[in-house]
Amino acid sequence: MAQPQLRISFSGLCLFDFNRRLSEETKPTQAQVLLQRLTRARSLSRVVNGQTEVLDQHFPLLDFNLANWSPASTRMANFHYLPDASGRMTRGACLLNGEDLTIHPDGNLEPASPALQLSRSAPQDPINPQTPEDLETLWWMATLDQVFPNNPLDSRIRNTAPASNQAVLARITLNQGYLKTKELSNSPCTVVGPGPSPFNRRVATGFALEIGCREMVEIRMTAMRNGKTTTSKLVLVAKDGADLEIGIANMEIDRYIGMDPADGPRSQGDFEIFASFLTNPIRGLKPFLLETSPGGSSGCCGLANCFGAAH
Numbered sequence: 001m002a003q004p005q006l007r008i009s010f011s012g013l014c015l016f017d018f019n020r021r022l023s024e025e026t027k028p029t030q031a032q033v034l035l036q037r038l039t040r041a042r043s044l045s046r047v048v049n050g051q052t053e054v055l056d057q058h059f060p061l062l063d064f065n066l067a068n069w070s071p072a073s074t075r076m077a078n079f080h081y082l083p084d085a086s087g088r089m090t091r092g093a094c095l096l097n098g099e100d101l102t103i104h105p106d107g108n109l110e111p112a113s114p115a116l117q118l119s120r121s122a123p124q125d126p127i128n129p130q131t132p133e134d135l136e137t138l139w140w141m142a143t144l145d146q147v148f149p150n151n152p153l154d155s156r157i158r159n160t161a162p163a164s165n166q167a168v169l170a171r172i173t174l175n176q177g178y179l180k181t182k183e184l185s186n187s188p189c190t191v192v193g194p195g196p197s198p199f200n201r202r203v204a205t206g207f208a209l210e211i212g213c214r215e216m217v218e219i220r221m222t223a224m225r226n227g228k229t230t231t232s233k234l235v236l237v238a239k240d241g242a243d244l245e246i247g248i249a250n251m252e253i254d255r256y257i258g259m260d261p262a263d264g265p266r267s268q269g270d271f272e273i274f275a276s277f278l279t280n281p282i283r284g285l286k287p288f289l290l291e292t293s294p295g296g297s298s299g300c301c302g303l304a305n306c307f308g309a310a311h
Helices: 133-137 155-159 271-277
Strands: 007-010 015-020 031-036 042-048 051-055 057-066 079-083 087-097 099-105 168-174 178-184 190-192 206-212 216-225 228-237 244-251 288-290 307-310
Touching: 007 015, 007 099, 015 244, 031 271, 057 228, 099 133, 133 178, 133 228, 155 216, 216 244, 271 288
Parallel strands: 007 244, 015 307, 099 168
Antiparallel strands: 007 206, 015 031, 031 168, 042 051, 057 087, 057 244, 079 087, 099 216, 178 206, 190 288, 216 228
């Protein structure tokens, strides 16, 4: 029987902070995923038909299959969603607010392979990837240094613990497994900003991390509450050798609570949102990704995209 996989999908406005640039000769070996505090709607730079686009509220959360939840957990889901044919809810979601997350397959405190694995090779066909290797490479990941050269991520963002009153609400440490591109934009995207940009290609809109595990995973969530450090754990157990599926997102919450999504693509802001994390603040119009096909919305294809940064 094949060994179960722990598969974590990342979607929404997530920033991957690697310990090395993806463009460097030596590959990154670790990353932290930063989930920005976007719990209030805000205006964006782009004006469409005389109206300023607005970024809807986003909420960081982790979702999982309720059938995998173990009583060994000390963390419960904040709410359940996605009913089956009988009306029974099938998935649970934990809202992330001021928490540092670490991932422990089979409960091991130290990773069996203490380095994040990834490919960044250029695909043979950058328009329509034909092989899994071409699709999975992180070459597709749009990064802050492509748009803001010589203006790195502010070290205070990286070094400050997540909290409800901080710019980052949650942070996930990735130090093992294989990180790969999961989904691509349908069309090429360009960067719209104060000046012309040579950026013009399809970009990744979602990622997945795959880690081998024998039967379970423990996710530790550490937070500072009322001046005290508290740690809770979410324990998920594989059923009949099936893979464990987890989602981590920073996006609108309507689809999780049974509301119909808004009609048409939503604005996401992309680089404009992450520009507040830079060492040197950007004045005036802030760049954003725009799908090059007609009707593209700020936030390429109306999707909330994950991006990369580096130390």
